[in-house]
Amino acid sequence: MVRRVEEVWGTVVGIDVRDEIDARVVDECFAFFQRVDDLFSTWRDDTEIMRLARGELALDAADPAVREVLALCEHMRLESGGAFDIAAGAHPDAPARPGLAPLDPSGLVKGWAVARAGDRLLAAGSRSWSINGGGDVLTHGRPAPDVDTWRVGIQHPYVRDRVAAVLAVNDAAIATSGRYERGDHVLDPRTGRPATGLASVTVVGSDLAVADAYATAVVVLGADAGMRWIATRVGYEALAITDHDAVLSTPGLARYRVQKPQTF
Numbered sequence: 082m083v084r085r086v087e088e089v090w091g092t093v094v095g096i097d098v099r100d101e102i103d104a105r106v107v108d109e110c111f112a113f114f115q116r117v118d119d120l121f122s123t124w125r126d127d128t129e130i131m132r133l134a135r136g137e138l139a140l141d142a143a144d145p146a147v148r149e150v151l152a153l154c155e156h157m158r159l160e161s162g163g164a165f166d167i168a169a170g171a172h173p174d175a176p177a178r179p180g181l182a183p184l185d186p187s188g189l190v191k192g193w194a195v196a197r198a199g200d201r202l203l204a205a206g207s208r209s210w211s212i213n214g215g216g217d218v219l220t221h222g223r224p225a226p227d228v229d230t231w232r233v234g235i236q237h238p239y240v241r242d243r244v245a246a247v248l249a250v251n252d253a254a255i256a257t258s259g260r261y262e263r264g265d266h267v268l269d270p271r272t273g274r275p276a277t278g279l280a281s282v283t284v285v286g287s288d289l290a291v292a293d294a295y296a297t298a299v300v301v302l303g304a305d306a307g308m309r310w311i312a313t314r315v316g317y318e319a320l321a322i323t324d325h326d327a328v329l330s331t332p333g334l335a336r337y338r339v340q341k342p343q344t345f
Contacts (some may be wrong), residue, residue: 083107089114091124091190092215098202099209099224106205110198110212117194120147134184150193153290154186156246161298161310163270165189172273188267192217192256192293196314199289219254219289232339238280238322245281245322248337254289258282258296267300278303279321285337286317295319 083104085093094114102139116231122128129147132138140148159164169175172185195214199221202210209222210229220231230251234244238259248255258267259281267276282299284292295317299307304321308329318334 085111086261087111087114090102090118090122090158090215093213094195096198096202097211097213099222100207102202102205102207105199106207110201112335113198113201114194114214117146117190120144120157121150121186122188123185123187124180124203130184130186131182134182150186150190153193154189154294157189157291157294157298161294161302164298164301164310166270169268169270169273172270174273175268176274188258188297189290189294192254193216193290195219196289197255216257217289218295220250220253220255223251235283235320236281242274243284245328246283246320247339249339250285250337252287253285253337254287255283255285256289256292256293256296258293258300260300267297269301276301276303278324279307280324280326282307282319282321284311284317284319285334287312292317311331 083098083102085107086093096110098107120129123131125131129138129143133140133143154167165188167184167186170181170185174180191214195212195217196219198212199219201257209224211218211220218233223229224231229250233248233250233255235246235248235257237243237245259266269276277301282296284296286292295311295314299311299319299321304323308319308321311317312331318331320334321329
């Protein structure tokens, strides 16, 4: 068993492996996370994503990981009708702030990176593990031989020492997008202004990169349109908390729920 927690991407990332594995595989996962930061950080001028945004690097010359992520981002933009758009920061009305860039795949790349790390653990023979990348969670197998599911708490956006809900999952991806951790950082690509109406959205499904992008899209679309849209995504369920502390969820979320959402 190997458990490790490190600061990466300006947040905390933890890997919890519950079966036998060479610890060097976990080392490789964290080295990969650093490589992801080197490619995609919008807080540094020397990353490939920033060089692409400035026109200093051609897409054909970019790292294959960058091309893969940008292709997936474009797919998510089309699927969401533009609600997920990594060019939102280029809108003329976008507020200037540190880390805001004209090309920013942050709403997907964290989930993508955690999923790729999960692939590394599977390739190394591990079958029971979880990875938590700053609230984006990926689980596989059982946490213990006599325990069927992993319990994942969803942070309440207004009460920092409480969870909004507890979900029981295995072989699942859980992504949360919210305005409580980093403020109004989710921009509406249609207006360039911060999205409002939903304080947090959690999406559960099979693919963490997709769940990550879906959660961002729902925040942008808002409570009514967003929850109607996510309800049409096959294999994905969502829980949202509005700015007024109302709790919304898709019907299928009930099968994961251990503790019902709390309001305060």
